[in-house]
Amino acid sequence: MTEHGIVDERTRAWRLLAGNPVTVLSALTLLAVLVIALTATWIAPYGVNDVDVPQALRPPSGAHWLGADELGRDVLSRVLIAVQASMKVAVISVTFAAVLGVTLGVLAGYRGGWLDTVVMRMVDVMFAFPVLLLALSIVAVLGPGLTTTILAIGIVYIPIFARVARASTLSVRVEPYVAMSRTMGTGSGYILARHIVPNITGPLIVQLSLSLAFAILSEAALSFLGLGLQPPAPSLGRMIFDSQGFVTLAWWMAVFPGLAIFVIVLACNLLGDSLRDVLDPKQRTMIEARRRR
Template sequence: MATTAPSAPAAPRRRSLGSGALRRLARNPRAVFGALVLALLIVAAIFADQLSPHPPNVQNLRNRLQPPSAEHLLGTDQFGRDILSRIIHGGRISLQVGFLSVGIALVIGGLMGVLAAYYGGWLDSLFMGLVDVLLALPAFLLALAIVAALGPSLTNVMIAVGIANIPSFARITRSAALSVRELDYVAAAKAAGSSDLRIMFKHIIPNALSPVIVQVTLSLAGAILAAAGLSFLGLGAQPPTPEWGSMLNAARPFIRQAHWAVTFPGLAIVVTVLALNLVGDALRDILDPRMRGSR
């Protein structure tokens, strides 16, 4: 009788880095709080038109500077506009500015870092020299100078904040790519005749993402804060756009008479930046093996 050979035991499933990171993230109460706040902000930004109790730009001078009430949960501003509705729509603008500006910095700075690390030589010197020039000015002052040159608008704020964040992404990506470039599988890919683009996009970039993910989260908080600061100075979103920084600037003369017109937009900025920082700190502790070892 023919006998069948016993089948080889199945190899144990290896837990992916992503699933393990999510489990460790779920055990961190500060990270869970930050993630829940971010989820609520994103949902509110997506469904701002449905969630807002009043149109954000409709004025009613009879109800100007009214304190919080059942009709206007967070009160009204100097033009009688509902502050809660403007904060909800302002969250959409702030998240849009944050994601787009960080996306600009990630694409440009990330490509600069990878190219500098992979090719080295004069290209590395050129890119890192440009990064050093950009780092000579604080990021906010650099963004302020760019917006002043381009003109006040929300689009120019995104460009300016994105350019100001390029140096941090270029340096972090270069550092991570330098360590990955020396690994054996990259040398094997070169020996197999893989093109430079294939090696960079298939082997180097995917394995250098951990510090970049952390930097994205932390840079989002800085970008939202910088955009609000520029709008507060009158260089960002222009009236009647419901942006948190411009709301603070417009309500500043009435801070003693109607403090809620300043308090609630300021709290929106604080809570959003705090949530992003909590998630970023937790991701740094999880994805950085040196931080995991010290815990």
């Protein structure tokens, strides 16, 4: 396939995405979450650590839309700020993992030889450990906190991006337009920037959306175990942990933080599945055939 043909395929894919209501809804949900994350400090009705003991364990009402916790703190305000913190951790850690992982994967796939062998063996070693267990180990060594949480999640997702980038690079580097560029004496840097990287963005976009969902879950799990964001900073995982002793008295303390995690992760996964369907030529052909019936 020519490079122009790949551009046409990509245009068809984006048209299919725009015509899928599930994709549009999940994208709008993530856009709303992003807006909340950017504006949470200003739209939160109360301070996240404003203690009001007389309001402790009050159910959802006009004064506290999502109720109050055991110290009378507004659950809505804490959820908004916690979403902001979770998105910050997820976006920064996944960006860090993508930059390093894609760089390693593209170089390994394009160069091959000993570089490919060394990088892939390192990736295999990291894949031998469960993601959460490896993140827990890193945080346990470096100590809990925002920075170490971001670093731990970022490190454990580097191998995923490296594998995706390498596999895509191996398929693109044998295309005729890449071979022609080589025969014309074009430098490797230009080939990578002009031909390789732009044509492997499809799988990487899918992996980005899926990794964001898992990063949200990882941050919540670390915070639930006390190894993520530390009090008094609110965290969705920590809020669920703190609500364990009040489940029968104040269900809202656990339900709303859990619902926030559920909505964000579901939206990321649905968007990732939709992207995977339309960016895969075989799946895209099947979808187009069904629509023509």
